Amino acid sequence: MKNKIIEGQVIPFDQSNIDTDAIIPKQYLKSIKKSGFGPFLFDSLRYTDPGDLSTTKKRNINSKFVLNIKPYSSGNIILTNDNFGCGSSREHAVWALKDFGIEAIISTSFADIFYRNSFKNGLLLISIKKDELDKMFREITMSPKYNLTINIQNQTITTPNDQVYSFAISDSDKERIIFEYDDIELSLKHKDKIKIYEDRMKLLKPWVFEKNND
Numbered sequence: 001m002k003n004k005i006i007e008g009q010v011i012p013f014d015q016s017n018i019d020t021d022a023i024i025p026k027q028y029l030k031s032i033k034k035s036g037f038g039p040f041l042f043d044s045l046r047y048t049d050p051g052d053l054s055t056t057k058k059r060n061i062n063s064k065f066v067l068n069i070k071p072y073s074s075g076n077i078i079l080t081n082d083n084f085g086c087g088s089s090r091e092h093a094v095w096a097l098k099d100f101g102i103e104a105i106i107s108t109s110f111a112d113i114f115y116r117n118s119f120k121n122g123l124l125l126i127s128i129k130k131d132e133l134d135k136m137f138r139e140i141t142m143s144p145k146y147n148l149t150i151n152i153q154n155q156t157i158t159t160p161n162d163q164v165y166s167f168a169i170s171d172s173d174k175e176r177i178i179f180e181y182d183d184i185e186l187s188l189k190h191k192d193k194i195k196i197y198e199d200r201m202k203l204l205k206p207w208v209f210e211k212n213n214d
Contacts, residue, residue: 003153004178006103006124010148011066011075012140018080019087020114024096027052034121037092038099042067067100071145078105079136085114094121104150106157108133119173122180124152126167135163152177 028040030053043051046067047059066072078097084107085093094117097105104124118125139159140146149158152174157165175181175189187194202209 002178003151006077006150006152008077008103008147009071009075010136010140010146011072011078011102012137012146013066013078013080014137016081017083017086020085020090020093020111021087023085023093024090028096029090029092034095035099037096038101041096041100074101076101076103077148077150078102079133079140080105080107081133082107082109084110085118086111089113089117091117091121094118094123098123106133106136106148119176122177124150124177126150126157126169128157128165128167132165 022042022045024037024040025043028037028043031037040051042065045065046062048062049060051059061068063069084105093114097118098121102123104126105118106126106128108130109127110118110125115125136146136159139161143160147160150156151158152169155167155169155174157167159165169177179185181189
């Protein structure tokens with residue numbers, strides 16, 4: 001099977017219950033394009049002045065926020081705490097993360113709807129144990145330039161200290177990330193089984209397939 005490796009700088013975001021309004025505030029939900037949301041990711045935390053889709057002036061940067069601090073500003077893997085992505089089920093939150101360049105998020109838990117939205121949009125979410133997460137946070141504190149290697153096929157995370165952690169992921173979600181499948185492409189992989197099922201149902205329940213000429 002094809003594999004995919006995600007490597008890159010970790011962004012330490014040591015907070016719990018980060019909701020979707022914090023990820024992308026409501027004033028940016030007027031657009032339904034999947035691109036262009038990166039500059040507004042964690043908007044109320046990244047900037048000290050308010051903004052919206054019509055804002056053209058240069059924003060005031062919050063110099064203390066992690067995404068405005070090097071080397072984290074160029075990171076592609078977020079390390080965060082419990083219940084990431086809670087709140088309203090806005091798919092824009094995932095679009096903003098992807099548009100910024102985030103490829104994976106590691107936490108102890110995620111909100112259910114955010115979890116599904118992420119995989120449907122090709123964003124890898126990884127759940128690990130609390131002690132493993134805490135150890136990574138401690139290591140980042142000692143060495144800010146902290147790169148991880150995520151092997152999706154083998155379901156492993158390798159730290160700069162060569163510590164290897166395992167994670168669980170369903171086969172269908174793995175395929176979504178590795179092959180960048182959407183719902184339709186994932187369904188078409190099983191078109192032969194779908195055809196067999198439809199043929200069987202035509203025999204068992206033919207009235208379901210009758211055309212209505214009214």
